[in-house]
Amino acid sequence: MTAPTKVQALKNYVGGEWVDSSSENRLDVPNPATGKSLGTVPLSTKEELNRAAETAAEAFRTWRKTPVPKRARILFKYQQLLIEHREELARLITMENGKSYNEALGEVQRGIECVEFAAGAPTLMMGSQLPDIATGIESGMYRYPVGVVGGITPFNFPMMVPCWMFPLAIACGNTFVMKPSERAPLSANRLAELFAEAGLPAGVLNVVHGAHDVVNGILDHPRIKAVSFVGSQPVAEYIYKNASANGKRVQALAGAKNHSIVMPDADLDVAVNNIIGAAFGSAGERCMACSVVVAVGDIADKLVDRLVKASDEIRIGDGLEKEVFLGPVIRDTHKERTLGYIEAGEKEGARLVRDGRKDDLPEDGWFVGPTIFDDVKPDMKIWRDEIFAPVLSVVRAENLDEAIRIANESEFANGACLYTDSAKAVRQFREEMDAGMLGINLGVPAPMAFFPFSGWKDSFYGDLHANGKDGVEFYTRKKMVTARY
Numbered sequence: 001m002t003a004p005t006k007v008q009a010l011k012n013y014v015g016g017e018w019v020d021s022s023s024e025n026r027l028d029v030p031n032p033a034t035g036k037s038l039g040t041v042p043l044s045t046k047e048e049l050n051r052a053a054e055t056a057a058e059a060f061r062t063w064r065k066t067p068v069p070k071r072a073r074i075l076f077k078y079q080q081l082l083i084e085h086r087e088e089l090a091r092l093i094t095m096e097n098g099k100s101y102n103e104a105l106g107e108v109q110r111g112i113e114c115v116e117f118a119a120g121a122p123t124l125m126m127g128s129q130l131p132d133i134a135t136g137i138e139s140g141m142y143r144y145p146v147g148v149v150g151g152i153t154p155f156n157f158p159m160m161v162p163c164w165m166f167p168l169a170i171a172c173g174n175t176f177v178m179k180p181s182e183r184a185p186l187s188a189n190r191l192a193e194l195f196a197e198a199g200l201p202a203g204v205l206n207v208v209h210g211a212h213d214v215v216n217g218i219l220d221h222p223r224i225k226a227v228s229f230v231g232s233q234p235v236a237e238y239i240y241k242n243a244s245a246n247g248k249r250v251q252a253l254a255g256a257k258n259h260s261i262v263m264p265d266a267d268l269d270v271a272v273n274n275i276i277g278a279a280f281g282s283a284g285e286r287c288m289a290c291s292v293v294v295a296v297g298d299i300a301d302k303l304v305d306r307l308v309k310a311s312d313e314i315r316i317g318d319g320l321e322k323e324v325f326l327g328p329v330i331r332d333t334h335k336e337r338t339l340g341y342i343e344a345g346e347k348e349g350a351r352l353v354r355d356g357r358k359d360d361l362p363e364d365g366w367f368v369g370p371t372i373f374d375d376v377k378p379d380m381k382i383w384r385d386e387i388f389a390p391v392l393s394v395v396r397a398e399n400l401d402e403a404i405r406i407a408n409e410s411e412f413a414n415g416a417c418l419y420t421d422s423a424k425a426v427r428q429f430r431e432e433m434d435a436g437m438l439g440i441n442l443g444v445p446a447p448m449a450f451f452p453f454s455g456w457k458d459s460f461y462g463d464l465h466a467n468g469k470d471g472v473e474f475y476t477r478k479k480m481v482t483a484r485y
């Protein structure tokens, strides 16, 4: 597979023009599998963000009045273009993020599904009426966009997460300023380019690259009425507090520590395959990654043994190479942090049953092999913190009550999975597990675009989640008209 090698200085996209940032601060964007530069990203200034917000506010004046079916037609065209470019987009994702090409293709597909959902705007934007709320009086609810929306995204899904935001926001009649992750900024530009090719008018989608200054600009700008954020927990909390203090709507999706409970009656083949995929796929850099297994009863020894054996078979390398399953983590600093957690786990007394530091790892890039700790306890740092890397903890529990209690002790509550053949266990898990997205006998229960992405506790700040009807509610406001004629 060939990959473009041209080093590019990324530009911002404002008012339909590709513009150089005036900032002298630029970061290198290396391919995490090789360490070689793919380009540089500007750390744009707050003034540049302000200009983009003003441009988006100007574009809102006409875009909000553009008939909804006309908006939807542009999304249909966009969906078609994304399908035509899916392999190119997947290569780009692999190069900037490091995940395997197959996973990148999966990500492209999930992004396209968001655009498909947004293309249903004429139905999604419908209001409701009651002709007789009193004799001769009717009442109707009409749905309108909120204005300019700001989007701030993480490095781990450079296409799918932006696609949770801007297609639906724009389909609902808003205009958008996106601040992609400075660690994986390339896909965002290609997404904007293809949307323009689909016929999106200038100024409706704007991309401003950068870090804190641009983020703070989004939080402060009075023309930005709503903020969609996806990223780590401390930043999500910061975004939620500051954007809401400034009177904006906020949805802030945060970090995770997802538990998979394996019951003694589980089909071990299913459990092992799915846990390996969920723990080590995308190098564990998924908010729905399985980072803790809770082994119930006497299945634990067999399960750990099978997990270790399956991990030994994992092919590690550049995600663009065929058969590679486990790519690098995003940066050298993230690798160092991960190695720090492995050392901490050993010091805290967890049993290191598979040491990914000892794998035959590529010399270039930032690789960590699949790592598994057994006998992890809920007071350990490796249980508590989101490591966001290919490090899996196994906790042992006597029964389902204890397993659920342990999982519920986590401050995070994005997802949780249960492997079992028992309907009774499934029911108890569904009723008692405090997490927003549950999976039964599968590894990554990420909902499709027409359902909400529904984290709880410290995995989410806000009221209305991303995607589905929640997304439509978030990106619209309602007007009630009550009339007597």
Ligand code: NAD
Binding pocket: 152, 153, 154, 155, 156, 157, 161, 179, 180, 181, 182, 210, 211, 212, 215, 216, 230, 231, 232, 233, 235, 236, 253, 254, 255, 256, 286, 287, 386, 388, 414, 453, 455, 459
């Ligand atoms: P991050 O929080 O470091 O960065 C996310 C965004 O916030 C980036 O655009 C970054 O530029 C900006 N940012 C970072 N620090 C900031 C600061 N101090 N002030 C202002 N802005 C700041 O997250 P990441 O490492 O890019 O992504 C991984 C995290 O995202 C993980 O915690 C993962 O669980 C989470 N995530 C959550 C979901 C979900 O749906 N809950 C989905 C994907 C990723």
